[in-house]
Amino acid sequence: xxxxxxxxxxxxxxxxxxxxxxxxxxxxxxxxxxxxxxxxxxxxxxxxxxxxxxxxxxxxxxxxxxxxxxxxxxxxxxxxxxxxxxxxxxxxxxxxxxxxxxxxxxxxxxxxxxxxxxxxxxxxxxxxxxxxxxxxxxxxxxxxxxxxxxxxxxxxxxxxxxxxxxxxxxxxxxxxxxxxxxxxxxxxxxxxxxxxxxxxxxxxxxxxxxxxxxxxxxxxxxxxxxxxxxxxxxxxxxxxxxxxxxxxxxxxxxxxxxxxxxxxxxxxxxxxxxxxxxxxxxxxxxxxxxxxxxxxxxxxxxxxxxxxxxxxxxxxxxxxxxxxxxxxxxxxxxxxxxxxxxxxxxxxxxxxxxxxxxxxxxxxxxxxxxxxxxxxxxxxxxxxxxxxxxxxxxxxxxxxxxxxxxxxxxxxxxxxxxxxxxxxxxxxxxxxxxxxxxxxxxxxxxxxxxxxxxxxxxxxxxxxxxxxxxxxxxxxxxxxxxxxxxxxxxxxxxxxxxxxxxxxxxxxxxxxxxxxxxxxxxxxxxxxxxxxxxxxxxxxxxxxxxxxxxxxxxxxxxxxxxxxxxxxxxxxxxxxxxxxxxxxxxxxxxxxxxxxxxxxxxxxxxxxxxxxxxxxxxxxxxxxxxxxxxxxxxxxxxxxxxxxxxxxxxxxxxxxxxxxxxxxxxxxxxxxxxxxxxxxxxxxxxxxxxxxxxxxxxxxxxxxxxxxxxxxxxxxxxxxxxxxxxxxxxxxxxxxxxxxxxxxxxxxxxxxxxxxxxxxxxxxxxxxxxxxxxxxxxxxxxxxxxxxxxxxxxxxxxxxxxxxxxxxxxxxxxxxxxxxxxxxxxxxxxxxxxxxxxxxxxxxxxxxxxxxxxxxxxxxxxxxxxxxxxxxxxxxxxxxxxxxxxxxxxxx
Numbered sequence: 108x109x110x111x112x113x114x115x116x117x118x119x120x121x122x123x124x125x126x127x128x129x130x131x132x133x134x135x136x137x138x139x140x141x142x143x144x145x146x147x148x149x150x151x152x153x154x155x156x157x158x159x160x161x162x163x164x165x166x167x168x169x170x171x172x173x174x175x176x177x178x179x180x181x182x183x184x185x186x187x188x189x190x191x192x193x194x195x196x197x198x199x200x201x202x203x204x205x206x207x208x209x210x211x212x213x214x215x216x217x218x219x220x221x222x223x224x225x226x227x228x229x230x231x232x233x234x235x236x237x238x239x240x241x242x243x244x245x246x247x248x249x250x251x252x253x254x255x256x257x258x259x260x261x262x263x264x265x266x267x268x269x270x271x272x273x274x275x276x277x278x279x280x281x282x283x284x285x286x287x288x289x290x291x292x293x294x295x296x297x298x299x300x301x302x303x304x305x306x307x308x309x310x311x312x313x314x315x316x317x318x319x320x321x322x323x324x325x326x327x328x329x330x331x332x333x334x335x336x337x338x339x340x341x342x343x344x345x346x347x348x349x350x351x352x353x354x355x356x357x358x359x360x361x362x363x364x365x366x367x368x369x370x371x372x373x374x375x376x377x378x379x380x381x382x383x384x385x386x387x388x389x390x391x392x393x394x395x396x397x398x399x400x401x402x403x404x405x406x407x408x409x410x411x412x413x414x415x416x417x418x419x420x421x422x423x424x425x426x427x428x429x430x431x432x433x434x435x436x437x438x439x440x441x442x443x444x445x446x447x448x449x450x451x452x453x454x455x456x457x458x459x460x461x462x463x464x465x466x467x468x469x470x471x472x473x474x475x476x477x478x479x480x481x482x483x484x485x486x487x488x489x490x491x492x493x494x495x496x497x498x499x500x501x502x503x504x505x506x507x508x509x510x511x512x513x514x515x516x517x518x519x520x521x522x523x524x525x526x527x528x529x530x531x532x533x534x535x536x537x538x539x540x541x542x543x544x545x546x547x548x549x550x551x552x553x554x555x556x557x558x559x560x561x562x563x564x565x566x567x568x569x570x571x572x573x574x575x576x577x578x579x580x581x582x583x584x585x586x587x588x589x590x591x592x593x594x595x596x597x598x599x600x601x602x603x604x605x606x607x608x609x610x611x612x613x614x615x616x617x618x619x620x621x622x623x624x625x626x627x628x629x630x631x632x633x634x635x636x637x638x639x640x641x642x643x644x645x646x647x648x649x650x651x652x653x654x655x656x657x658x659x660x661x662x663x664x665x666x667x668x669x670x671x672x673x674x675x676x677x678x679x680x681x682x683x684x685x686x687x688x689x690x691x692x693x694x695x696x697x698x699x700x701x702x703x704x705x706x707x708x709x710x711x712x713x714x715x716x717x718x719x720x721x722x723x724x725x726x727x728x729x730x731x732x733x734x735x736x737x738x739x740x741x742x743x744x745x746x747x748x749x750x751x752x753x754x755x756x757x758x759x760x761x762x763x764x765x766x767x768x769x770x771x772x773x774x775x776x777x778x779x780x781x782x783x784x785x786x787x788x789x790x791x792x793x794x795x796x797x798x799x800x801x802x803x804x805x806x807x808x809x810x811x812x813x814x815x816x817x818x819x820x821x822x823x824x825x826x827x828x829x830x831x832x833x834x835x836x837x838x839x840x841x842x843x844x845x846x847x848x849x850x851x852x853x854x855x856x857x858x859x860x861x862x863x864x865x866x867x868x869x870x871x872x873x874x875x876x877x878x879x880x881x882x883x884x885x886x887x888x889x890x891x892x893x894x895x896x897x898x899x900x901x902x903x904x905x906x907x908x909x910x911x912x913x914x915x916x917x918x919x920x921x922x923x924x925x926x927x928x929x930x931x932x933x934x935x936x937x938x939x940x941x942x943x944x945x946x947x948x949x950x951x952x953x954x955x956x957x958x959x960x961x962x963x964x965x966x967x968x969x970x971x972x973x974x975x976x977x978x979x980x981x982x983x984x985x986x987x988x989x990x991x992x993x994x995x996x997x998x999x
Contacts, residue, residue, distance in 0.1 A: 148425040174397040178390070178431040180482060181408045184416050187491040192239055194486060196572045200270065201235045202544035203563060205515055207266035209532055209540065210558045211279045216531040217557070220283040222293070224532070227263030229377045229483070229510040230344070234263060236489040237342065237373075239573075241497065244582030250336055250710045253325075254585050255318045255343040257375070258294035258309025264585065265291055268303065269560070271573055273583060276560045297587060298738045298806070305587045305709065307738040310731055312352025315372065317698045317735070318343035319358040321709075322370035322503070324702035327660055331683050333635070334712045340497060341370045347391045348380025356398060358695055362503045363403020365662050371496045372399075372505040375483065376410075377512035378436040387437035392507050399505045409492040410509040412480030414472070418464060426460035442477040443511055444518075446470075450477055483510035515543055534558070591707040594715075594800040595632045596793075605789035606823045613817035616858075617748045618649045619785035620813050623792060624717060625653060628685070633800075638703040638716040638743075639686045642696045647815075648719050648748050650686075651676040658684030693724050697732045704741030704808060713800055715743060722747035722812060723755075723764035726771050737776035740806040742799040744792065750781070750812035751858055751926030752948035753960040763952020763960075768931045771810050772887040779810045779887040781925065782831075783838075783860035786823035787884050788813065790831045814858045814926075816957070833892065833909045834885035839864065844877030849984045851876065851919035851975055852941065854932065856883045859925045862961070865968030870975055873996070874989065878975065879917065883932070886925075890934040908938045920944060920978040924971055944978045946971060962999075969997035 125131055142150040161168040205228065212222030227234075234256070245251040256264060265282065268274040274291075281290035285299060292299035294309035306321075308314035318341050325336040349355055362370055376392050378385055385391045396406050411419075422428060434454065442450055447470035454477075455465035465473070482488035489508065496504035517536045532540065537558050541548050552559050563569045577583055604626070605619055614622075628634045645651060658681035665680040689696045696718055702709070703716035725747050726733060733745075749755055752765030771779045778795070782788045788811065795809040830836025838860070844850065851870075855863035863880045870876040883889070893908035900906065914921065920942035923932035929947035936943045948964040961967035965974070973993045980987045 146424075148429065152425060172400060174400045175393055176396065176406075176408065177428050178393065178410065179408070179415075179419065179428065180410055180488070181406070182488075182491045182495060184413055187487055188494055190487050190490055192486075192576070193572065196569060197235060197239055197486060199563075200239075200569050200573055201231050202546055203270055203561065203569065204235070204263055204266040205231055205544060206540065206546055206548075207269055207279070207560050207562075208262035209516065209537070210560050211265060211282050212262050213531040213537075213558055214280060215282050215284075218284075222262055222283065223259040224262065224516060225513040226257060226259035226346070226375075227261075228514050228516050229512045230257065230260055230375045231263060231514075232484055232486055232489050233344065233373055233375060233508055233510070234260065234267075236486050236493060238267065238584060239576045240490060241340075241493050241580075242342065242584045243338065243340070243580050244577060244584045245586055245588055246582030249581065250325075250334065250339045251581055251584065251586075252339060253305065253318070253321050253341045253709060255306045255308050255314045255321075255341070256295055256585065257314075257344045257346060257349075258307075258311070259346075260344070261292075261294050264295075268583075270562065270570060271577065271583065272565065272570070273303070276562075279560060295585075296738055297740055301587055301740065303585060303587060305585060305705075305739075307735045310735055311346070311349040312354035313698075313732060313735050315343050315345055315349075315356070316354040316358055316694060317701060318372070319362045319367070319370065319503075320695060320698035321702045322367045323361065323365060324699065324706070325369060325710075326365070326367070326662055327687070328706070328710060328712065330660070330662065331635070331685070333714075334706075334710050336369075336710065339369065339710075343370075343372045345372060345374045346380070347374055347376045347378065347395065348385045350374065350391075350395060351380075351385075354694055356402075357692070358698070359399060359402035359404065361695070366403075366501050367503045368500050370503040371493070372404075372503070374505060374507050375510055376507050377483075377510045378440055379512045384437040384440055386435070388435045390432075390436055392509065393432075395505070395507055403502055405496070405499045405502045405504040406507065407492045407495055407504060408507045409482035409488050410507070411482055412485045412488065414475050414480035418468070418476065421464050421467065422460075424460055426458050427464065430454065430458065430461060439477075444478075447473040450474075479511065479514070481509045481511055481514075483508035484514055515540060532558075587708055589708045590711045591713045593802045593804065594636065594713055594796075596796055596801065597627055597630045597633060599793075601626050601630065602789040602793055605785040605820070608822035609785065609820040611819065613819050614785065615815050615817045616782060616785060616788055616813040616820075617746075617815050618817075619820065620746060620748075620788050620792075620811065621649045621652075621719075623789055625656075627792075628653075628657060633715065635685070636713065636715050637685070638699075638714050640689065640696050640699050640703070640716055640718040641686070642689055642693050642720055642724075643691045644721070645686070645688060645719075647721075650719070653686060654679050657686050659686045659688045660684035693720060693728050694732065696720065697729045697736070700743060700745070701732070701736045701739060701741050704736060704743040705739050707742065707804075708740065713742075713804075715796070715800065717744040717746055719746040719748050721762065722750040722767055723762050726767040726810075727764070730770050730774075733771075733774055733777065736808065737774055741776075741808055742804070742806065743808050744795060745777075745808060745810045747810065747812040749815045751814055752952050753926055753957055753964060753966070754814050754816045754858055755952070756957055756960075757954050758952070759954035760951045763948075765927050765948040765950075765952065766931075768812065768887065768927050772890070772931075772934065776807050777810045778807050778885075779812075780885045781812045781856040781927070782884050783855065783857055783882045784823075785820040787831050787882070790823075790828050791884070794832050812857060816858050818858075818861060830913065831882075831884050832888075833913075834887075834889040835881055835883045835910055835913050837879055837913075838882040839867070839880045841867070841871065841877035841879050845875065848875055848877045849919065849979050851878050851979060852881060852914065852917045852921045853878050853971070853975065854881045854883045854921060854923040856886065856925045856927075856932070859966065862966060862968045862971055863924060866971040866975060869968060869972045873972075874976060874985075874993065876975065876979065876985075878919075883923070883925075886932050886934050889938075893935065893938040910935050911938050911940060914939060914941060917941065919984070920975075920982060922946070922971070922975050922978055924966055926966070942978060942982060944974060946974050965999075970999060973997065973999060 243252045284290035295304040322341040328334040455461040661680040664682040671677040700718040707713040752763040853863040896906040923945040929945045
């Protein structure tokens with residue numbers, strides 16, 4: 108086909124033969140003729156209708172879908188299904204919720220606590236339509252729906268819980284007042300309000316990512332025969348500004364690829380982010396439509412209210428469609444705040460056809476169109492979109508619902524750039540809102556300094572209707588409840604191999620962990636509940652042995668002949684596969700882990716996930732998600748494999764991890780361990796299963812760092828279990844110290860225990876110094892115990908920290924070493940009564956051999972020996988000259 112200067116543009120179709128070039132030429136000539144006679148817009152209209160007809164054809168006409176459609180509703184008013192509810196009743200319920208949400212935030216603002224009003228005001232009907240007609244509760248044997256609700260809309264959800272009797276007005280008055288223990292958290296925080304909230308979403312971007320993997324995990328449970336989740340639907344309510352977070356769109360392709368039709372995104376397109384327009388010079392709805400369609404999603408646009416129907420019906424030449432498509436979002440926001448004359452001039456004035464349409468419209472009609480008539484504010488439009496979403500099969504659906512931010516809050520709020528930061532309404536604004544919502548609140552009730560909450564009464568028609576609708580849908584929502592029973596703990600024999608040691612064989616603690624889990628996955632009672640999760644490089648962690656036996660989960664099974672099928676440990680995918688091998692996405696893997704780690708509450712099915720990853724790319728990359736995991740009360744094992752700053756030979760700065768334990772220590776729900784030996788791994792995992800899945804299950808998760816450095820694993824000494832779990836025990840005392848010999852204590856974690864043992868030998872053989880070697884599996888747990896003791900003393904209790912008691916009477920100074928930054932062992936320094944010295948791997952990692960890297964950081968046995976001598980010299984127990992002598996002897 109010729110371009111603008113007569114040249115023939117290449118086409119993809121040039122690569123295949125055209126069996127009837129003459130017919131092709133006739134079609135192209137027809138298009139040219141329509142373009143010439145009726146204009147390019149008529150030609151585009153005909154092409155669109157032809158493409159849509161082809162897409163709906165049952166004759167096998169397969170065409171790529173368009174990525175963008177017109178800036179109008181996907182579902183015409185004429186195609187909307189009958190509304191199944193009492194619209195007037197639901198309008199009154201929604202009005203009460205709007206009022207009480209605004210009252211709650213305004214009352215809280217008197218204490219300087221703030222809150223957000225405008226988000227729920229814009230999205231009220233998006234939620235209420237779902238609560239009245241779609242969102243399933245948890246009563247009965249099912250799991251209900253999973254609701255990821257916008258964090259800034261939480262006042263509206265609290266207001267609804269107040270209306271249905273689950274919250275009192277006293278509780279509403281404790282919004283954002285949690286220190287007393289009975290307040291309402293600012294946002295959806297399950298850890299703070301575990302009977303109501305299921306999913307933390309206010310760290311924007313994590314909600315959409317988590318929702319996708321939750322929908323995927325629902326399928327995983329069903330395909331593995333653990334729980335029938337076919338009636339569960341995942342709903343994620345998001346803001347259009349939130350979609351700029353990279354996590355928001357990170358997994359769209361996964362949802363499209365796996366056809367997750369149990370998932371619906373509802374994006375509240377009020378065109379505003381926190382401080383201004385989302386796309387001032389562009390159109391966020393069109394951009395999102397293209398993104399989602401390209402990722403394989405079904406897209407439903409619910410943009411305009413019914414008032415636009417008669418105006419669109421007058422658009423005989425497409426001028427209105429063109430104008431709607433070209434006006435940028437920031438200008439639409441301006442239209443929503445200006446008078447009719449401005450709209451006539453700036454929207455309709457540039458085109459004769461548009462001026463003709465505007466001439467038929469009153470000023471009141473123009474203001475209705477541009478200020479209030481949005482599909483997101485009309486329950487029939489929202490219901491039609493939701494019904495189409497849940498009925499669609501084969502792909503997830505996104506509903507792009509247009510609203511006005513601050514809707515019903517008055518001219519001072521609606522569509523204003525600052526409305527996200529506006530925390531209260533004035534008395535006059537409340538009166539205006541009362542009149543607009545037609546609420547029976549007398550003026551006398553609004554004369555007080557504090558605006559009242561209002562409830563129509565427990566036996567009112569509104570409350571009875573609300574309860575009836577929720578009963579029909581399976582009970583209250585949102586709601587979180589834990590009905591899972593404790594899991595039987597594996598027998599002790601599962602841990603015996605690690606307790607016996609490896610004999611003369613060298614194995615790394617990474618491999619020891621994988622071997623243990625492989626044995627635990629064979630257990631009859633709990634084996635199928637393990638959920639191995641790995642971003643990629645499972646073979647690096649020695650997990651290929653699980654491939655044939657457990658299988659890698661895929662909803663399609665294995666549709667190909669794997670290249671390594673003739674090998675024993677071939678790559679086996681299966682619909683009921685147990686391993687979640689996510690590819691190179693730590694964020695996606697942790698979202699998987701979160702879904703599995705909370706299945707005990709979401710589905711009443713306790714699962715035991717273990718997420719194993721390259722240590723550096725765990726807590727550092729996804730610390731925000733780990734925080735959300737803690738908020739969601741997740742349970743499971745997080746494994747930082749290939750840990751340490753010097754064990755990653757040749758990998759360098761961005762792989763060598765020396766600080767993840769510091770990041771993990773900031774997470775109160777993370778129980779962090781750096782085990783030195785295989786038997787320590789076994790003791791920690793056994794205790795983890797007891798604490799997380801036993802009769803008194805705790806809302807914690809375990810973080811273990813394991814190493815890829817093969818070593819002979821010793822047998823477990825007697826009586827060390829308590830010390831392993833509390834974080835410190837004497838592993839090897841000095842052998843036959845000479846009378847009067849200088850003494851000291853070497854504390855080490857992880858692979859550093861071997862440097863300490865070598866240093867113990869050097870100190871004894873070369874310098875006559877007797878050193879005891881201690882294993883410190885958890886510096887963080889030692890510190891937490893000590894902090895608890897400090898707090899107890901302030902209450903008048905006499906408690907001594909475990910670390911102080913363990914080291915009590917141990918002679919000489921203490922020197923602590925690990926493959927981590929010095930700040931990791933330094934956590935316990937205040938509670939060590941002996942003189943304290945630490946050495947570690949501060950700074951960036953670097954590429955080299957282990958020996959060279961350890962010498963560089965000063966943590967190899969020789970450097971540790973010199974540090975120990977220096978500690979003794981500072982106390983006057985040896986001559987200072989010996990420190991220099993030792994450094995020269997060892998070439999430091």
